[in-house]
Amino acid sequence: MTEPLKDRAVQRTRDLAILGATGSIGCSTLDVVSRHPDEYRVHALTAHTSADELESLCVRHNPRYAVLSGLPEDTALRRRLRGAGCPTELLFGAAGLLQAVEECDAVMAAIVGAAGLAPTLHAAGLGKQVLLANKEALVMAGPVFMRKARDAGAVLLPIDSEHNAVFQCLPTDASGRAKVSEVRRILLTASGGPFRTAPLEKLGAVTPDEACAHPNWSMGRKISVDSATMMNKGLEVIEARWLFDVEPSRIEVVIHPQSIIHSLVDYVDGSVIAQLSNPDMRVPIAHALAYPRRMESGAKPLDLAAIGQLSFEPPDLQRFPCLGLAYAALRAGGTAPAILNAANEVAVDAFLRGRLGYTAIAQVIEEVLGRLEGGEADTLERVLEADRSARACAAQCVENRTERAA
Ligand SMILES: NC(=O)c1ccc[n+]([C@@H]2O[C@H](COP(=O)([O-])OP(=O)(O)OC[C@H]3O[C@@H](n4cnc5c(N)ncnc54)[C@H](OP(=O)(O)O)[C@@H]3O)[C@@H](O)[C@H]2O)c1
Numbered sequence: 552m553t554e555p556l557k558d559r560a561v562q563r564t565r566d567l568a569i570l571g572a573t574g575s576i577g578c579s580t581l582d583v584v585s586r587h588p589d590e591y592r593v594h595a596l597t598a599h600t601s602a603d604e605l606e607s608l609c610v611r612h613n614p615r616y617a618v619l620s621g622l623p624e625d626t627a628l629r630r631r632l633r634g635a636g637c638p639t640e641l642l643f644g645a646a647g648l649l650q651a652v653e654e655c656d657a658v659m660a661a662i663v664g665a666a667g668l669a670p671t672l673h674a675a676g677l678g679k680q681v682l683l684a685n686k687e688a689l690v691m692a693g694p695v696f697m698r699k700a701r702d703a704g705a706v707l708l709p710i711d712s713e714h715n716a717v718f719q720c721l722p723t724d725a726s727g728r729a730k731v732s733e734v735r736r737i738l739l740t741a742s743g744g745p746f747r748t749a750p751l752e753k754l755g756a757v758t759p760d761e762a763c764a765h766p767n768w769s770m771g772r773k774i775s776v777d778s779a780t781m782m783n784k785g786l787e788v789i790e791a792r793w794l795f796d797v798e799p800s801r802i803e804v805v806i807h808p809q810s811i812i813h814s815l816v817d818y819v820d821g822s823v824i825a826q827l828s829n830p831d832m833r834v835p836i837a838h839a840l841a842y843p844r845r846m847e848s849g850a851k852p853l854d855l856a857a858i859g860q861l862s863f864e865p866p867d868l869q870r871f872p873c874l875g876l877a878y879a880a881l882r883a884g885g886t887a888p889a890i891l892n893a894a895n896e897v898a899v900d901a902f903l904r905g906r907l908g909y910t911a912i913a914q915v916i917e918e919v920l921g922r923l924e925g926g927e928a929d930t931l932e933r934v935l936e937a938d939r940s941a942r943a944c945a946a947q948c949v950e951n952r953t954e955r956a957a
Contacts, residue, residue, distance in 0.1 A: 566594035567840075568616075568651045570670055571661035572608055573598040575771045576684045576710065579832045580659045581612065583840060583848055591840065595651035597662070597670075602628055609639045615654070616640050618647035620666075649673050657840075660685040661710070663773050664896050665938055672696055672931070678703035682839045684710035686790040687896075691889040692934045693793030707794065708839035713739045713787055714794055715835035716813035716826035721795070727843070731795050738815040738823075739787055740807040741866065742767050744779040747808060751870060757909045759902060767810040767830045776899045777873075780912055781866065785877020786895075789888050792881060799881045804874065806864045811853070829853055872913040880920060886937035887925040893941035894919035894948075901949045915948045 567584065571577045577596075584591045593612040598605040599621035609617045609632055617632075617639045619625070629641050642650060648670035652658045657680040660671040667685030672692070674681050676699045683689070689696055700707055706727045709715045717737055721729040731737075745764050746754060763775040770778070777783035781804075788802050810830040817823045828834040829851050837848030868875045873895070880891040898915040901907035907915065919941055928934050 564589060564592050565656040566615075566654070567591045567657050567659060568595035568597075568655040568674075569593070569659045569661065570597050570648060570651065570667065571659075571663065571685070572596035573601040573604040574661055574663060575769065575774075576659070576661035576832060576836070580661065580682075580836050580840075581608065583833050583837045583846075585612075586849060587840075587846055590846070591657075594655040597648055597651055599662075599666070606631065609637050610635050613637060614639050616642060616647070616651050618642045618651050620645050620648050645669070652679060653677065656680060657682060659710070659836075660688065663687075663771055665691060665892065668692060668934075672699060675700040675705040675707070676703050678705050680706045680708065682708050682710050682836070683714075683794075686711055686786050687892055689790045689793045690786050690892045691938060692928065692931060693789065693888070694928060695931055695934065697793050697796075708842055709790075709794060710832075710835050710839055711787060711790065712830070712832065712835050713814040714791060715838055717791065717795065717816055719826045719838065720814070720816040720824040729795055731797050733819050734797070734816055735801070735819050736817040737791055737795065737797060737802050738817060739784060739791060739802065739804050740810070740812050740814050741781060741784040741804055742778070742810045743806045743808055743864075743866075744781065746779055746870070747806065754870075755908055755910045759905070762902070762909060766808070768832075772903055773896070773899055776902060776912075777895070780873040780909075781871035782873035782877060782895050782899075782912075782916075784866070784871075785874045785880075786892065788874075788877055789881050799878065804866050806866050807861065809858060809861055811858060811861055827853060873916065876913065876916055876920065883925055884928075885925045886928045886934060887920065889928060889934050889937045890920055890923050890925060890941040891916060893938045894945040897942055897945035897949065906953055907949055911952060915945055915952070918948050919944045 569577050569580055593614045595616040596608050596614045597618040624643050652674040658674040659682045661684040664687050668688045671685050671688045709718050723729050762779040763772050765775050784804050791802050812825045812827050815823050815825040831850040833848040834850045837846050880887040894916040898912040
């Protein structure tokens with residue numbers, strides 16, 4: 552079980568495992584942690600195949616464990632680390648991800664995609680403090696995940712800037728859980744991505760590099776494409792549903808191109824509370840690391856006069872069909888969100904590899920949701936089975952389109 556949050560007022564050095572350390576969130580986390588060496592010690596770092604990047608992170612941060620989950624044993628790397636005087640024990644394969652979270656106090660869950668589910672769920676089941684960037688874990692297995700976290704006394708702290716903002720705008724109980732009883736609506740903001748105003752007829756021809764060129768945030772390629780299609784916002788609506796235990800009809804999305812307001816909470820008395828900052832993921836990361844205190848993140852202070860204007864508009868579901876698909880999957884319930892997530896991962900991967908057009912991403916997802924019958928999502932096995940079937944079905948849909956185009 553984790554220690555009660557009130558005991559953290561007297562801070563001691565805490566051991567942190569970073570799942571997905573070589574990614575965008577992983578690097579931002581290491582940046583924040585490096586500013587506070589007395590508060591956090593790097594216990595474990597993981598990557599999938601980025602061996603060189605992980606090696607340099609080990610030399611710099613000297614973790615107890617490092618994991619390359621997608622590679623077989625590499626004795627040369629082990630020798631190199633020893634030669635550099637690095638005390639790190641190197642683990643290979645997916646089992647290493649589970650070991651990485653076992654002896655630490657807190658876990659930054661920043662693996663991208665469904666691959667993050669097993670180790671994040673394991674950390675929650677061990678009652679760790681889980682800093683949740685991997686939204687896909689909650690999208691796939693929300694009820695299973697939340698039940699396990701609650702039973703084990705885990706503390707979940709949102710890293711997605713929108714959910715972190717909502718968390719900051721809500722009252723929390725003694726165990727750090729947000730309370731939504733007096734809330735009318737949660738308003739998630741979205742930038743609208745790089746194609747917010749592009750002519751609709753041009754979207755069929757956009758390239759992966761264009762889709763990844765987000766106007767405000769620098770992120771990994773998968774979430775960048777999700778931001779362009781607004782599937783990212785759809786996944787966040789599902790994440791918010793489970794994280795804050797609110798029904799879908801009370802979660803709305805508003806486009807806010809400047810990405811300064813990260814989300815808002817509308818209370819029953821008409822008060823609306825928002826959280827603002829420059830778009831820099833070190834802000835929510837530092838908030839979650841220091842919670843319930845505050846610590847310096849390295850982000851620039853906000854200069855509202857220089858920004859001048861904040862604007863808002865409703866999302867256009869013709870331009871962003873993925874957002875509508877995500878709401879539909881959430882309303883359908885059961886395994887539908889897991890199917891949506893898996894189909895999206897396959898379609899985005901095919902788009903990034905040049906095998907699928909940008910507008911076909913939503914079409915593939917819709918086809919998969921139409922073809923597969925959803926079921927109960929009350930056990931991890933059922934969720935994983937839905938994930939497998941949806942991946943196979945989506946791969947077939949992509950293949951059919953490739954053949955038709957040839
Ligand atoms: N980036 C953001 O600003 C942001 C904001 C909010 C939420 N998030 C969420 O945070 C998560 C990470 O996003 P990101 O942008 O940091 O992603 P990213 O830059 O693509 O990094 C992904 C990390 O996960 C590892 N990884 C990839 N595939 C894996 C697999 N199959 N098994 C185990 N590890 C794997 C990668 O290792 P390799 O380097 O070896 O491939 C890398 O360390 C996502 O769920 C995203 O939705 C991100």
